[in-house]
Amino acid sequence: xxxxxxxxxxxxxxxxxxxxxxxxxxxxxxxxxxxxxxxxxxxxxxxxxxxxxxxxxxxxxxxxxxxxxxxxxxxxxxxxxxxxxxxxxxxxxxxxxxxxxxxxxxxxxxxxxxxxxxxxxxxxxxxxxxxxxxxxxxxxxxxxxxxxx
Amino acid sequence: xxxxxxxxxxxxxxxxxxxxxxxxxxxxxxxxxxxxxxxxxxxxxxxxxxxxxxxxxxxxxxxxxxxxxxxxxxxxxxxxxxxxxxxxxxxxxxxxxxxxxxxxxxxxxxxxxxxxxxxxxxxxxxxxxxxxxxxxxxxxxxxxxxxxxxxxxxxxxxxxxxxxxxxxxxxxxxxxxxxxxxxxxxxxxxxxxxxxxxxxxxxxxxxxxxxxxxxxxxxxxxxxxxxxxxxxxxxxxxxxxxxxxxxxxxxxxxxxxxxxxxxxxxxxxxxxxxxxxxxxxxxxxxxxxxxxxxxxxxxxxxxxxxxxxxxxxxxxxxxxxxxxxxxxxxxxxxxxxxxxxxxxxxxxxxxxxxxxxxxxxxxxxxxxxxxxxxxxxxxxxxxxxxxxxxxxxxxxxxxxxxxxxxxxxxxxxxxxxxxxxxxxxxxxxxxxxxxxxxxxxxxxxxxxxxxxxxxxxxxxxxxxxxxxxxxxxxxxxxxxxxxxxxxxxxxxxxxxxxxxxxxxxxxxxxxxxxxxxxxxxxxxxxxxxxxxxxxxxxxxxxxxxxxxxxxxxxxxxxxxxxxxxxxxxxxxxxxxxxxxxxxxxxxxxxxxxxxxxxxxxxxxxxxxxxxxxxxxxxxxxxxxxxxxxxxxxxxxxxxxxxxxxxxxxxxxxxxxxxxxxxxxxx
Numbered sequence: 001x002x003x004x005x006x007x008x009x010x011x012x013x014x015x016x017x018x019x020x021x022x023x024x025x026x027x028x029x030x031x032x033x034x035x036x037x038x039x040x041x042x043x044x045x046x047x048x049x050x051x052x053x054x055x056x057x058x059x060x061x062x063x064x065x066x067x068x069x070x071x072x073x074x075x076x077x078x079x080x081x082x083x084x085x086x087x088x089x090x091x092x093x094x095x096x097x098x099x100x101x102x103x104x105x106x107x108x109x110x111x112x113x114x115x116x117x118x119x120x121x122x123x124x125x126x127x128x129x130x131x132x133x134x135x136x137x138x139x140x141x142x143x144x145x146x147x148x149x
Numbered sequence: 150x151x152x153x154x155x156x157x158x159x160x161x162x163x164x165x166x167x168x169x170x171x172x173x174x175x176x177x178x179x180x181x182x183x184x185x186x187x188x189x190x191x192x193x194x195x196x197x198x199x200x201x202x203x204x205x206x207x208x209x210x211x212x213x214x215x216x217x218x219x220x221x222x223x224x225x226x227x228x229x230x231x232x233x234x235x236x237x238x239x240x241x242x243x244x245x246x247x248x249x250x251x252x253x254x255x256x257x258x259x260x261x262x263x264x265x266x267x268x269x270x271x272x273x274x275x276x277x278x279x280x281x282x283x284x285x286x287x288x289x290x291x292x293x294x295x296x297x298x299x300x301x302x303x304x305x306x307x308x309x310x311x312x313x314x315x316x317x318x319x320x321x322x323x324x325x326x327x328x329x330x331x332x333x334x335x336x337x338x339x340x341x342x343x344x345x346x347x348x349x350x351x352x353x354x355x356x357x358x359x360x361x362x363x364x365x366x367x368x369x370x371x372x373x374x375x376x377x378x379x380x381x382x383x384x385x386x387x388x389x390x391x392x393x394x395x396x397x398x399x400x401x402x403x404x405x406x407x408x409x410x411x412x413x414x415x416x417x418x419x420x421x422x423x424x425x426x427x428x429x430x431x432x433x434x435x436x437x438x439x440x441x442x443x444x445x446x447x448x449x450x451x452x453x454x455x456x457x458x459x460x461x462x463x464x465x466x467x468x469x470x471x472x473x474x475x476x477x478x479x480x481x482x483x484x485x486x487x488x489x490x491x492x493x494x495x496x497x498x499x500x501x502x503x504x505x506x507x508x509x510x511x512x513x514x515x516x517x518x519x520x521x522x523x524x525x526x527x528x529x530x531x532x533x534x535x536x537x538x539x540x541x542x543x544x545x546x547x548x549x550x551x552x553x554x555x556x557x558x559x560x561x562x563x564x565x566x567x568x569x570x571x572x573x574x575x576x577x578x579x580x581x582x583x584x585x586x587x588x589x590x591x592x593x594x595x596x597x598x599x600x601x602x603x604x605x606x607x608x609x610x611x612x613x614x615x616x617x618x619x620x621x622x623x624x625x626x627x628x629x630x631x632x633x634x635x636x637x638x639x640x641x642x643x644x645x646x647x648x649x650x651x652x653x654x655x656x657x658x659x660x661x662x663x664x665x666x667x668x669x670x671x672x673x674x675x676x677x678x679x680x681x682x683x684x685x686x687x688x689x690x691x692x693x694x695x696x697x698x699x700x701x702x703x704x705x706x707x708x709x710x711x712x713x714x715x716x717x718x719x720x721x722x723x724x725x726x727x728x729x730x731x732x733x734x735x736x737x738x739x740x741x742x743x744x745x746x747x748x749x750x751x752x753x754x755x756x757x758x759x760x761x762x763x764x765x766x767x768x769x770x771x772x773x774x775x776x777x778x779x780x781x782x783x784x785x786x787x788x789x790x791x792x793x794x795x796x797x798x799x800x801x802x803x804x805x806x807x808x809x810x811x812x813x814x815x
Contacts, residue, residue: 009493014505021509021546025516028541036531054533066752070669070759089669090383090749090760093730104535 034104039081042107049108052115055083056102064097076103076112083107087114094119152217155205156296159246162198162253163286165191169279173272174344185268188275192256195282199250203237206246206295210237216302219243219295225308225726227697235319236309241443242295244322248439249285251323251330252278255359259334266355273341274334281333284466292459308726311698317377325370325397329435331363332404336432339425340474343481348425353415356428358785360411364404365781371397372774383719383732383747385667385762387770388658390539395518396438399511403431406507409500417489417497417562422482423504429478433471434511440467492564499557506550513542551604551655554648555611559618573618577610592664601659609652616645643784647777654773660742660766671752672759681763683744684708685717690748690757698722700733703748703757707737719746743767 036054037045047053060082063075071088074097085103095101095117103114169191176184206219210233215221223240224233238244256278263271289295338356342348374397379387388394407427413420440463491497517534524530555577559570585603592598617623619641620633666680672687679685686706693702700720707714717735724731737744742765749758 010501013493013502017505017509017546018512021513021542024542024545025513028517028538029520032534032538032541034533034535036533054531066671068671070671090732090747090758093732104533 036102038078039076039083040078042083042112043081047107049106052104052106054102054104055085055107055112056100057083059095059097059099059101061097076101083112084110085112085114085117087117091117092119151205151208152214152296152298155202155209156294158198158201158205159286159290159294159296162195162202162249163283163290165195165198166279166282166286169195170276170283172276174276177269177272177276177344180269182268185272188272188279189260191279192253192260192275195279196250196253196257199246199253202296203246203250206243207234207237209296210234210243213306215304215306216298216300217295218297218299221299221303221306223309224306225697226305227726228309228314229696231316231319232309232314235316236313238322239309239313239318242289242293244326245285245289245293246295247323248326248330249282249289251326252282252285252333255330255334256282270338270341270345270352273344274337277337277340278333281337281470284470288459288462288466292462305726308697308724311722311724311727311729311731312381314697314724315377315381317373317381321370321373321377323370324366324373328363328365328367328370328404329397329400329439331359331366332400332428332432332435334359334363335404335407335428336474339428340477342425343474343477346481346484348414348421348485350415350418353411353424356424357408357411357415360404360408360428360431361781361785364401364408365778365785367397367401367404368774368781369778371401372771372778375774376771379767380734380736381731383734385665385734385745385747385760385764387661387767390517390534390536392518393442395514396434396441399514399518400431400434400438402507402511402514403427403434406504406511407431409503409507413489413497413500417491419487419489419491419497420501420504421485421487422478425482425485426478427504429471429474433467433474436467436470489563491562494560494567495565496557496560496562498565499553499560502553503550503557506546506553510543510546510550513546514539517542548604551608551651554651555608555614558615558644558648559611574611574614577607577614580610581607595663598659598663601655601663605652605655605659608655609649612645612648612652639787640784643780643782643787645780646783647780650773650776650778650780652773653769653776657766657769657771657773661764661770664765666763668761670759670761671756673756676759678759678761680744680761681742681765682709683714683763685744685746685761687757687759688716690751693720695722697726698724701748701751703746703759705735705746707744717744717746719748721748721750738768740768741765 032052034052034054036056037047039055039057042055055076057076057078060075060077063073065073067073067086069088071086072091073084073086075082075084077083085105087103087105092101099119102118103112104116104118105112105114107113169188172191173185173188176182176187206217208214209217209220210224211230213220213224213226213233215224219240219242223243224236228236232239236243238247256275259266259271259274259278263274266274335356338352338359342352371394374394375387378389379385407424407430410420410424410427414424443459443463489497517538521532521534524532556570556574559573560567581603584606585599588602588606589599616634619637620630622630625633668678668680670676670678672678674687674689676687677684678687684707686708688704688706690701690703693700700722702718702720705717705719707717715737717737719735720733722731722733723729732747732749734745734747736746742763745762745764747760749760751757
C-alpha cells in the first residue's frame, strides 16, 4: 500500500467514525433532550405523557403531603400557575416548602409524575431555571447568583 | 500578620513566575546558558513562595483566624480538625492555591528530574509552565485573593458545606488536581517542542512518564470522587453524567488517547503532530474542567461562588492559553515530518483507531455537556442533557473500542498478520461465548446487559491471551514460561493490569446499570424488606449527637437465610451552623454487590421513608479503577520509563527479553 493510500485509509476511517458519532449525537438529541417548562408554560402547551420534561418553581406552602406507599404529592408554583407533582422516593435534603426545586419526569392527565427531584445543595440558592421562570411570571424579587459553597 | 505574609508570598511568586516565563525563553533563543539556568532557579523559588502561601492559609484555617474572609466563609471553630485542614481546598480560593502549588511542584520536578534534558528544551518547558502559573496567580490576586481580610472580624465562621465534611474531601481534590495539573507537563513539553520546531522519539520518551503520572492521578481522583458521591449523596448511584463529572472525564479521555499516541511517537516516530495536538487538547480540557465549575454557568454540587468578574477573567485566560497554543500549533505543526510508515493493520493502526474512537467519544461528551449552555446563550431555551443521551452516544463508541482493545496489543508493529492474531484468539472467543451463555442463563437478560458482559469477558480473555502469548504459556515448559513472566518489562504488566481493570470496571458498570433493585417504603418499627436474598428489618430511629451536628440514626437488622449478618445505621444529619440536613447512607459491601440503605424525612413522627437498594457488583467498579491505577504505577516503575533515570543506567536484570517481547512492551 502506498503512503498516499495509507493516509487516505486513515482519513476515511476517521471521517466514518466522526460520521457515526455525529449520527449518534443527533439521534440522541432528538430523543433525549429534556426541555424545561415553568408551570405557566405547562398550562399553555399541550405536552404528551411520552415526552420527558423538566418543571421547576417553588414548592407551594402547605401543599406537601404523603399519599401512601412512600409517594409524596406537592404543588410547584411560579406564583402565577401551579402544577401538582407526585414523586416516589427520597426527596433531596434541601427539599422543603417555599424552596425552589426542579423536577424531571412526565406530564400525564394534569399531574406531573416526577422521576427525579433536584434541589440545590444550598439554602440561599434558587435553581437558575426557577429564577428564570419566576422572572417570566413577573414575580421575581430576589437576587441571582447568590450561590456560595 | 500570617495572612499578609501569605499574600506577600503570592505576589512574590507572581513576579518570580513572570521572570521565569520570559528570561529562559530569550536565553534558549540566544543560546545563553546563564539565562536558561535562571529557569531552574526561579522554578524552585516560585515553589518556595507558593509553599509559604499555602502554609499560611492552612495555618489560618487551623487557628480559625476569621479575620480572613475565606476562613470566615468556609470554616467554623467547632469543625473537626480533619475538615479544618481539608477545608483549605474545600473552597474556590483555597483550591486555586492548591492548584498553583501543584503546578509549581511539577515545575520543580522538571528541575530535579530533568538533569539530562537538552538545556534549550528544559528552559522552554519551564518558561511555558511559568506562563500558566502567571495566568493563575493573576486570576487569584485579581479576583480571588485567599488572604482578603474582613473588618469587623466575625465571632465565628459560616462553616464548610456539610456535604464536604467527609474524609473524601481530603483526597479527592488533591488527586484530581495532580491529574489536571499533571497534563500541564505534556502541554509545556508540546508547546516547547513547537517553539523548538522539533519532535523526536526522545521527546516522546520524556512526555510519556509525565502523561502516565497525570493519567494515574486523574484516574484515582475521578474514581475517588465517584465513590464519594456514591456513599455521601445517598442517591444510590456512582456516575450521573453531571456536567462537572464530565468536566473531569473529558481530560481523562484526551489523556488516555495521548498516552497511547505518544507510544507511536516513541516507538515509530509517527503521529507526531497529532500527539502534540492531543497534549494541547488534554490540558485545555483540564483548564476547561477547572473553570467550568467556577464560572457559575453550571448548577451542581460542585459549583463555587459566582462573580461576573471572574467569569470574564476565566474566559480571557482560556482564550489566551488554548487559542495561543493552537495558533502556535497551526504555524509549526506542518514542519513535523514523520519518518515511520505503517500498514493500516498494525500496532500503529490499532493505536490510531484507539485515538479516533476516544476522540469521537470525547466529542460526544463535550457536545452533551456544553450544548445546553450554548442553546441557553443563543435562544434562551433551557434544556438538560442527561444520562440517556450519553448512553446513546458514548456507549456505542466504546463498544468497538473495547472489542479492538482485546486484539490491538497482539498486533505487530509496522505490519501485522491479522489471521495469525485471530488464530491465537480462538480460545478467548470460545471462553467469551461460553461465559456469556452462562451469564444469559443465570441472569436471563436484558439483552444489552448480557452484551455488555460479553464485551467485558472478551476484553479480559484477550488480555489474558496476550499475556499467555508473551510468556509462551503451555508452548514451552512451565518453568521457562514463569521465568519469562518474571522477566517481562513492568510497562507490559502495567498495560495488562490497566486493560484488565477496564474489563473489571465494565462488569461492575453494566451490572449496576441494568440489575439494580430499589425499594422505597414508609417504614414502621418492625417493618421487613426483602431484597436480593437479604431480609432487612427496620428497628427504629434514635437521636444521636456528632461533633458539629445532630443526627437521626436508624437501626436496620440485616439477615440472610435466617443468619444474622449485622446492623446498618443510615443517618439523617442536621448541621445547625449552615442549617443544612444531609443524608448518610449505610452500605454493606460484598464482592457480589452492595446493600445500600438511606432514610428520608419522618412522616407523622413514628414512620420513616426508607429506601433500600441492592446494587450488584458495584465493588467491581472500584476494583477495576484500582487495577487501572495500579497498572499506571507499575508501568511508571519500569526502568525504561522511570522518571528522570538516565538511560545509560538501565541495565538488564534477569533474562534478556527477545526482540518480540521488547517490542510488545507497550
